[in-house]
Amino acid sequence: MGKQTPLYQQHLDANGKIVDFGGWDMPIHYGSQLQEHNVVREDAGMFDVSHMTIVDIAGPEALAYLQKILANDVSKLGFTGKALYTGMLNEEGGVIDDLIVYKMDGWYRTVVNCGTREKDLAWMNKQIAAFDATLTERPELAMVAVQGPNAIEKVKQVRSEQADLIGELKVFQGLPVGEWFYARTGYTGEDGLEIIVPAAEVAEFWEALIAAGVAPTGLGARDTLRLEAGMNLYGNDMDDSISPLQAGMGWTIAWEPADRDFIGRKALEAQKAAGIPSKLVGIVLETRGVMRSHQKVVIEGIGEGEITSGTFSPTLQHSIAMARVPYDTGSECNIEMRGKLIPARVVKMPFVRNGKKVFE
Amino acid sequence: MSNIPTELKYVESHEWLRKEADGTITVGITDFAQAALGDIVFIELPEVGTEVEADDDIAVVESVKAASDVYAPIAGKIVAVNEDLADAPEKANEDPYGDAWFFRMEPTDPNVLDGLMSAEDYAAKCE
Numbered sequence: 001m002g003k004q005t006p007l008y009q010q011h012l013d014a015n016g017k018i019v020d021f022g023g024w025d026m027p028i029h030y031g032s033q034l035q036e037h038n039v040v041r042e043d044a045g046m047f048d049v050s051h052m053t054i055v056d057i058a059g060p061e062a063l064a065y066l067q068k069i070l071a072n073d074v075s076k077l078g079f080t081g082k083a084l085y086t087g088m089l090n091e092e093g094g095v096i097d098d099l100i101v102y103k104m105d106g107w108y109r110t111v112v113n114c115g116t117r118e119k120d121l122a123w124m125n126k127q128i129a130a131f132d133a134t135l136t137e138r139p140e141l142a143m144v145a146v147q148g149p150n151a152i153e154k155v156k157q158v159r160s161e162q163a164d165l166i167g168e169l170k171v172f173q174g175l176p177v178g179e180w181f182y183a184r185t186g187y188t189g190e191d192g193l194e195i196i197v198p199a200a201e202v203a204e205f206w207e208a209l210i211a212a213g214v215a216p217t218g219l220g221a222r223d224t225l226r227l228e229a230g231m232n233l234y235g236n237d238m239d240d241s242i243s244p245l246q247a248g249m250g251w252t253i254a255w256e257p258a259d260r261d262f263i264g265r266k267a268l269e270a271q272k273a274a275g276i277p278s279k280l281v282g283i284v285l286e287t288r289g290v291m292r293s294h295q296k297v298v299i300e301g302i303g304e305g306e307i308t309s310g311t312f313s314p315t316l317q318h319s320i321a322m323a324r325v326p327y328d329t330g331s332e333c334n335i336e337m338r339g340k341l342i343p344a345r346v347v348k349m350p351f352v353r354n355g356k357k358v359f360e
Numbered sequence: 361m362s363n364i365p366t367e368l369k370y371v372e373s374h375e376w377l378r379k380e381a382d383g384t385i386t387v388g389i390t391d392f393a394q395a396a397l398g399d400i401v402f403i404e405l406p407e408v409g410t411e412v413e414a415d416d417d418i419a420v421v422e423s424v425k426a427a428s429d430v431y432a433p434i435a436g437k438i439v440a441v442n443e444d445l446a447d448a449p450e451k452a453n454e455d456p457y458g459d460a461w462f463f464r465m466e467p468t469d470p471n472v473l474d475g476l477m478s479a480e481d482y483a484a485k486c487e
Contacts, residue, residue, distance in 0.1 A: 033424050034399040220398070224424065288402050290422045312401045312424050338427070
């Protein structure tokens with residue numbers, strides 16, 4: 001038996017099919033992954049993401065510390081609650097993890113992946129020694145993502161005393177109310193909130209959301225939603241050996257100011273100068289069949305790549321994937337599926353945003 | 361708990377078989393198999409007229425989760441396939457023993473079903 005979140009009993013009560021997920025017993029679906037996916041695109045669904053790791057950073061040199069360990073520049077955060085997506089890189093420019101940083105009132109909150117918790121904390125603790133700053137993990141906090149076109153309205157109904165604050169949140173902003181924290185962020189390509197809640201209060205919150213018509217949604221739908229939204233999954237689409245330039249994360253690297261010496265910068269500059277060897281692209285297969293991670297991608301006259309994440313897209317009704325391919329890959333490729341080469345198209349991601357197809 | 365109708369025969373690769381009045385044998389996948397696969401999104405069926413040996417992989421089921429082969433449970437000839445199923449693969453989740461039959465075979469050995477698992481034997485396998 002793995003670790004359980006404070007919502008484990010709620011998952012059983014909702015008929016959740018429990019699987020091992022990075023050492024945690026988590027619901028993969030509650031009956032139908034496809035239906036849960038569609039509910040998030042059309043109405044409102046919720047995910048237990050309490051397995052994710054919350055780390056708070058404080059102290060006089062908290063900003064300087066984050067500017068050293070993160071490729072994006074936290075000083076860009078202009079107001080309290082504003083969030084930033086960034087990679088945390090090793091000296092070779094590889095992605096140790098991807099995370100969100102929120103600027104709080106004199107301190108910072110980060111949310112990192114669960115599967116990378118140990119190595120992230122080891123790295124962050126090692127680097128913080130040179131700074132007058134502290135790092136505090138917050139395992140006593142649970143986290144629920146409520147996502148979909150009606151998600152914010154339904155959370156406002158359930159947390160009516162906070163409705164004004166929730167209504168004023170800008171996209172990619174989060175604000176605390178006591179130990180609660182409401183952020184207008186997500187991993188689905190829909191509007192919605194990620195809400196940090198004290199573990200002791202989360203079951204009651206979850207049940208109130210069910211009463212308000214928010215559907216429990218499993219990690220299976222979370223994966224198809226994020227892939228349609230063109231969002232990377234750590235461990236699939238990038239890892240310690242892949243730079244952000246090879247993972248569609250170039251926009252998260254803050255090159256200016258030029259004298260900000262973040263970890264990995266020199267390696268990224270060297271990679272840019274030498275030529276980036278590969279890139280992450282979107283692939284669509286409009287005929288039958290489903291692309292799966294690790295399938296080979298063959299680009300005629302150029303070389304070979306690999307599917308990093310592949311699935312059936314419930315919104316588009318055909319298969320979509322991310323693949324790492326040679327940098328010069330154009331608009332066509334072939335996927336090796338079950339011993340045959342199947343023609344597919346290379347497209348610009350995302351595939352779906354706010355319920356609608358967006359690529360050409 | 362899986363639904364395992366007592367009037368059918370079963371094989372270890374989670375297909376069910378039913379003898380029809382004309383001696384042909386209808387084949388589909390079990391309730392246990394569809395539940396394990398999750399939402400089914402594509403089904404590839406064999407061609408009518410194909411001669412197959414038992415355990416040949418002759419059809420493919422793709423769910424959101426994974427691709428799985430469907431095996432010929434017995435030796436014989438494919439005499440019909442369920443084209444409606446290829447157009448509406450979700451039927452394999454909804455009605456695995458009814459509308460969602462996969463194909464019909466003319467068995468090489470007319471008595472082949474006698475040696476296959478009963479519902480009781482299959483239920484024990486699924487535990």
